[in-house]
Amino acid sequence: MVAAGDAEQSSVAERLGIKPDMVVQEIGWDEDVDDDLRAAIEEQIGGDILDEDADEVIEVVLLWWRDDDGDLVDALIDAKTPMATDGVIWVLTPKNGQPGHVEPSDIAEAVSTVGLAQTSNISAAPGWSGTRLVPPKSNTKR
Numbered sequence: 290m291v292a293a294g295d296a297e298q299s300s301v302a303e304r305l306g307i308k309p310d311m312v313v314q315e316i317g318w319d320e321d322v323d324d325d326l327r328a329a330i331e332e333q334i335g336g337d338i339l340d341e342d343a344d345e346v347i348e349v350v351l352l353w354w355r356d357d358d359g360d361l362v363d364a365l366i367d368a369k370t371p372m373a374t375d376g377v378i379w380v381l382t383p384k385n386g387q388p389g390h391v392e393p394s395d396i397a398e399a400v401s402t403v404g405l406a407q408t409s410n411i412s413a414a415p416g417w418s419g420t421r422l423v424p425p426k427s428n429t430k431r
Contacts, residue, residue, distance in 0.1 A: 301326060302333040304411055305379055305419065307349060314339045316368055317353035321389075322381075323414035347371045350378040353417075355389030361399040365422070369403065378405065378422040379413070387416050396420050 307313060307330050315327070315338045330351070331338055339345060350368045354361060361380075368378050382391040393410075400407050405422040413419035 301411070301413055302329040305330070305349070305413070306377060306421075307333045309333065309335050311348045312339065312345050312373075313349045313351065314341065314343050314345075314347045314368075314371070315351045315353070316341045316364065317355075317358060317381075319353065319355075321355075321383075322353050323417055326414040326417070341367075343371070345371070346373050348373050348376050350376065351381060352378055353381045354391060355383060356391050357389065361391075361395065362402050365399055365403045365405065369405065369424075372424075374424070376424075380420045380422060381413050381417050382420070384412075384416055384418050393420075 311334050313330060313334055318340070327338060338351070339347070350372060352364060352368050354364065358364070365378065365380075369376075372378065380396055382396070383389040397407060400422055404425065406425045407420060408423055409421045411419045411421075
């Protein structure tokens with residue numbers, strides 16, 4: 290039997306577009322990340338989330354980002370470098386009112402600077418919001 294919290298996190302993993310056997314990388318892990326969401330993603334992919342030193346081609350990047358983490362543009366450039374052509378970056382930021390909250394305008398500015406497109410926002414986990422970033426359609430190979 291699946292507990293309600295586990296089912297909710299599994300549902301979030303699915304809403305993040307995480308599918309079995311996907312290659313998922315995590316950047317910006319710290320003590321404050323949501324471990325239930327991480328566990329649900331690992332269960333969904335049937336393996337471990339890769340750390341930021343991974344050499345594989347990445348399908349989904351989870352970028353945990355807080356206001357005092359540095360330059361978001363640099364972090365997004367680093368995150369998109371190993372990403373598959375049709376890959377996705379989820380910028381996970383503390384929700385409004387939480388320590389480390391990042392203004393949506395700051396994310397939008399960084400996204401346009403690095404040549405990505407923002408497609409959606411979700412409530413990713415208790416205390417965390419997710420912003421989905423993808424390469425613009427005009428830049429994808431056919």
